Amino acid sequence: MSWTDERVEKLKQLWSEGLSASQIATQLGGVSRNAVIGKVHRLALPGRAKSGTPATASATRPTNRNTTPPRAPNFASRAAGRTQPSAPPPQATPSAPRTAGATALKQETVIEAEAAPAPQAKAGVVVPIMRKIALTELTERTCKWPVGDPTADDFFFCGCESPENSPYCSYHAKLAYQPVSERRRAS
DNA sequence: CCCTGATTCGC
DNA sequence: GCGAATCAGG
Numbered sequence: 001m002s003w004t005d006e007r008v009e010k011l012k013q014l015w016s017e018g019l020s021a022s023q024i025a026t027q028l029g030g031v032s033r034n035a036v037i038g039k040v041h042r043l044a045l046p047g048r049a050k051s052g053t054p055a056t057a058s059a060t061r062p063t064n065r066n067t068t069p070p071r072a073p074n075f076a077s078r079a080a081g082r083t084q085p086s087a088p089p090p091q092a093t094p095s096a097p098r099t100a101g102a103t104a105l106k107q108e109t110v111i112e113a114e115a116a117p118a119p120q121a122k123a124g125v126v127v128p129i130m131r132k133i134a135l136t137e138l139t140e141r142t143c144k145w146p147v148g149d150p151t152a153d154d155f156f157f158c159g160c161e162s163p164e165n166s167p168y169c170s171y172h173a174k175l176a177y178q179p180v181s182e183r184r185r186a187s
Numbered sequence: 188c189c190c191t192g193a194t195t196c197g198c
Numbered sequence: 199g200c201g202a203a204t205c206a207g208g
Contacts, residue, residue, distance in 0.1 A: 003200085020191065035201050037192060042199070048192065141189090 001030035003039060011036065015045055023136055128171045131159030143169035145176070 001007070007028055014024045021040070022033035040047070130147065133156060138144055143158035144167045160169035168176050 022190080032201070033192090034203080037194095038199090038201050041193075139189095 001028075008039070008043070011039060012043070012045065015040055019136070022139075026138075027136065125171065125174070128158070128160045128169055130156075132156040133159030140165065143167070143172055145169070145172035 003011075010028060011024060014027060015036075019027075020033075021036040025031050025033040025036045028036070128143075130145075131142075132147075133142060135157065137159065138157060141162050143160040143162045145158040146155070147158060148155040158169060158172055160171070162169050162173075166173055
């Protein structure tokens, strides 16, 4: 693919928003992260600022035939670096049986013992702890199992590690590839 | 090992 | 100009 004006514009936008080169490459499609980085440099876009790192120190480099151009140190554009503030420990069991922190705490142990084992003990299958990643966070080896309503804003992908180029983690692969016939048999 | 950006240089 | 290969680092 070529760098059309549209694609260049998108590149500039995403780069300024703090997305990584690989993420941008994924979104643009048809290009590698190297291509993105190369383009970023050719466009002379501000690089990522590193703390205390001599950015232009290309000391030990073989065949260094060109003088390193005076590159402005650049201030970080970290501002928009959201990319989700690291989801707090998500629970495998969907609804955490929160015994309201107020009264009735004396029964706590009894209640937990009853509620906890229920969900997964039946199937004998361990439900992985989903990372709840966004669309843009999907990579070659993240589980792409969608959860929730794609139009809702609480939609997310499993994001667990998917083995060997599989689009899903081991757990979701079972669900995904389970034939309808088998699914009916399982009672 | 996964990832990040930086740089070089043949195309 | 482009980007794979490579480097240097987290």
